[in-house]
Amino acid sequence: MKIVLLLSSLLPVCLSHGYDPFSWLFRRHWQEQHYGSLQADTTGGPCPEECDCPPSYPVAMYCDGRGLTAIPFIPSRIKFLYLQNNAITSVPESAFANATDLVWLLMHYNQLTSEGIDEKVFLRLKGLERLYLHHNNLTSIPSNLPRTLRDLRIDHNAIEKISAADLEGMDNLTILYLHNNAVRDLGSSLTSLKSLALLDISGNKLTKVPDVLPASLHQLYLEYNSIDSLPEGFLGGFSHLQYIRMSHNQLSDKGIPSNTFNVSGLVELDLSYNKLERIPSVSSTLQHLYLQANQIKEFTLGSFCSIVDVVNFSKLQTLRLDGNEISLQDIPVETAVCLRQAFSIQI
Known part of the structure; x- marks a missing residue:
């Protein structure tokens, strides 16, 4: 008590x-x-000792950053496989024989070579949606990639050529990262990508815009190439395109047909670090325009506004013109009326 x-x-x-x-x-x-x-969970086989298979997430296997030089055994229950940041050099045909239900396969930052990837290894993966192979030593796109892919990242390799067969039938692909390779010409290799929303082919060796680009694109990145001109009607076939980045190329006024960028729908246009001497005409709906580090010699208000009144004015919010051959004294007084929504103008 x-x-x-x-x-x-x-x-x-x-x-x-x-x-x-x-x-x-x-x-x-x-x-x-x-x-x-x-x-x-040991369904379909035990988790290999060098990896982690959390009981709370039994369909995932974490083998990232383990110093692996080969792909370990993969239990059949695994759908999300993390193999990045290792020293894996090859992918034999039997690598995924026991794990045909993979949805994510992340193998970036390894030492993979094109010769080391068996041409039949991906045939078994009927439901793969995300494949990361960036930062390896590939010289070509692997054969027989699953047509179910939605996100393919194969940037930072040494790929020189892409054929239409490499990407044929990928109707679901929405993201394609090909930047920082050695591609010189894409030809018509992107024709079949009917759902592609983001294409990044910056940091290659392109001298022209690809002949055929998917009409479904929302974002197109072409920076750090050697493109000196644009085809007539370059943007005519796009109804969803909002972001274009073409900085660090060789574009000149002569290489850009008139009104190329005067199309509605564009939100951001980056033409910085080129050889432009004039401000190109842009749509009044454009919100962000980057023209720094060109050779622009005059501020042409007509590039932004053909008519200025209560309802007609530019929606531009950001304008960069620094690093050109103009100064604040070159800006007309009427600019404040035309660019009334601009909150950042750098000269």
């Missing part, structure tokens, strides 16, 4: 300070119930 009375007299004091002296009992009971039920 004395013990009971003593405990009951202490409880109000402890609880008044926001601390329950018996909370550890409930916490231990909850942990035993919760974690005791989480046992390693």
Whole structure:
């Protein structure tokens, strides 16, 4: 009885300070119930010792950054496989024989070569949606890639040529990263990509815009190439394109047909670090225009506004003209009326 009375007299004091002296009992009971039920899932085979297969997420296998030189055994239950940041050099035909339900396969930052990837290895993967192969030593796109892919990242390799067969039938592909390779001409290799929304082919050796680009594009990145001109009606076939980045090329006024960029729908246009001497005409709906580090010699207000009144004015918010051959004194007084929504103008 004395013990009971003593405990009951202490409880109000402890609880008044926001601390329950018996909370550890409930916490231990909850942990035993919760974690005791989480046992390693060995369906389709045990997890290899060099990887982690969390009981709370049994369909994922984490083998990233383990110093691996070869692909380990993969249990058949695995759908999300993380193999990035290793030293893997090859992918034999049997690599995924036991794991045909893979949805994500991340193998970026390895030492893969095109010769080391068996041409039949991807034929078994009927539901693969995300494939990351960037930062390897590939010289070509692997053969027989799954037509279910939605996100393919194969940038930072040494790919020189892409054929139509490499990407044929990829109706679901929405993201394609090809930047920082050695591609000189894409030809018509992108023709079949009917759902492509983002295409990044910057940092290659292109001298012209690809002949055929998917009409579904939302974002097109062509920076750091050697493109000196644009075809007539360059943007005529796009109804969803919002972002174009063509900085660090060789574009001149002569190489850009009139009104090329005067199309509605564009949100951002980056033509910085080229050889332009005039501001190209742009749509009044454009919001961000980057023209820094060109050779622009005059500020042409007509490039932004053909008519200025209460309802007709440019929606431009950002304009960069620094690093050109104009100064603040070259800006007409009427600019404030035309560019009334601009919050950042750099000269």
